[in-house]
Amino acid sequence: MDALQFAITRFLAGKAMQKRRTTYQQVGEAVGWNHPTGRGLGRNLEVILHELANRGLPPLTTILVKKGERHPAEDAMTYIRGVLGAIDIETAQREVFAFDWASVPELAPTADTLPDGRQVWLTSFWGFDPASWGCIGFADEPRRTRYLSNSKPGTLVAIYVTKGKGPDNMRGKVVGVLEISHEIGHAREFISGDRWAEKERDPDTRGKWLFAVKATRAWRIIPEDWRQVEDLFPQAYGSSHPEFIGASGVPLSTDEAAKLYELDVYEVPVYRQTNPIDPTIQTLESALSPSRAVRPASQPYWVGETDGPKHLYILRLAGDITAYLGRRIEELEDKHIIKVGFSKSPQARRDQIQSAYPKGTFNWEVFKPSPQPDTAPYRNADVAIAGEDAMKKRLVEDGAEVLGGEFFLADDGLIYRTWAAGNNAAKTAQDPR
Numbered sequence: 001m002d003a004l005q006f007a008i009t010r011f012l013a014g015k016a017m018q019k020r021r022t023t024y025q026q027v028g029e030a031v032g033w034n035h036p037t038g039r040g041l042g043r044n045l046e047v048i049l050h051e052l053a054n055r056g057l058p059p060l061t062t063i064l065v066k067k068g069e070r071h072p073a074e075d076a077m078t079y080i081r082g083v084l085g086a087i088d089i090e091t092a093q094r095e096v097f098a099f100d101w102a103s104v105p106e107l108a109p110t111a112d113t114l115p116d117g118r119q120v121w122l123t124s125f126w127g128f129d130p131a132s133w134g135c136i137g138f139a140d141e142p143r144r145t146r147y148l149s150n151s152k153p154g155t156l157v158a159i160y161v162t163k164g165k166g167p168d169n170m171r172g173k174v175v176g177v178l179e180i181s182h183e184i185g186h187a188r189e190f191i192s193g194d195r196w197a198e199k200e201r202d203p204d205t206r207g208k209w210l211f212a213v214k215a216t217r218a219w220r221i222i223p224e225d226w227r228q229v230e231d232l233f234p235q236a237y238g239s240s241h242p243e244f245i246g247a248s249g250v251p252l253s254t255d256e257a258a259k260l261y262e263l264d265v266y267e268v269p270v271y272r273q274t275n276p277i278d279p280t281i282q283t284l285e286s287a288l289s290p291s292r293a294v295r296p297a298s299q300p301y302w303v304g305e306t307d308g309p310k311h312l313y314i315l316r317l318a319g320d321i322t323a324y325l326g327r328r329i330e331e332l333e334d335k336h337i338i339k340v341g342f343s344k345s346p347q348a349r350r351d352q353i354q355s356a357y358p359k360g361t362f363n364w365e366v367f368k369p370s371p372q373p374d375t376a377p378y379r380n381a382d383v384a385i386a387g388e389d390a391m392k393k394r395l396v397e398d399g400a401e402v403l404g405g406e407f408f409l410a411d412d413g414l415i416y417r418t419w420a421a422g423n424n425a426a427k428t429a430q431d432p433r
Contacts, residue, residue, distance in 0.1 A: 012048075121250065174228075176221055311377065312391070315349070319362035340422070398417065
């Protein structure tokens, strides 16, 4: 095996020792592969499978699956059966999990059971806005002391939105992650002035959660990966009453923490933190790794994300665009400011762009796709780029005003033609027959 194949094998061995399956995206991110969803990895996986079989070792590649699945895809099973015959996949995976991979020095994984050896806790908020609420708060000193005594600086805290409060589309769902220091203080030190005033005006929140611990980093989970807390963390959520979880927090087991690390996230600002953020959409595990491959920026307004299935999108700026552009209303009748592009999460891209704008009456919204399909229709960035280029070409050729980068001023009819042109081009690129 070559150096890349050894790196893949060690990564798989690490997952096996944690008794965790892994995905092509996680492998790709870990070894710096150009296509983290696994496109092109098959040859290397076949070499690894043959090497393991020749050495009488369990078939590590059987724990490599698509996101959300327990077994390898059928095309991968064709390779596996070609080497091992008609094996029972569940039995093969149990053998992989039971084997002591540390006993094979050249394949031995690193010792950490989770990235950076971090602890992971669970608590609830009434929303998730680290840019204005940069801490976790406790009702009294004993609860905060309990958390500090049982955690370490750098602990990650998964946040779910309470089921009785917060935005309707977030209630009961795990939506974000905070990295928590051991720096303590009064909550108003770590909350913006407007949010503090809002909190203290509300009788339900006045005087609550004053014993704070400062957050240092934060990641928002992409909406496509939001899950109900009882489904994602049944053990932790079932271990205590929801009010106790919200007031004191509870630690996650290694198995449940592993589920959090597999979710796609992007980093967001934390109140009064000046360290640069990485807005790349990637798994939390990759976001916490010391190094990873990132596709370089090729255009203005570019925000990184790992390769893989993509949506095309059109965002529209809601608000009085006559005031925004300083023009007369008759010049702008039936026209909209739009942005075109592609992403694995159009909603996450909207949030990233909106975060660069001050709060006010101008807000970006996802205009297309509507409704958004459950799975992204295009298999990778190369396909989506063909669609984005076609949208830009149609806009320019049909007379849209270019406002810079991927931003345009266009009328209703042209926007719909643009969407059709982009999807037709992407479909052709994906299936050129």
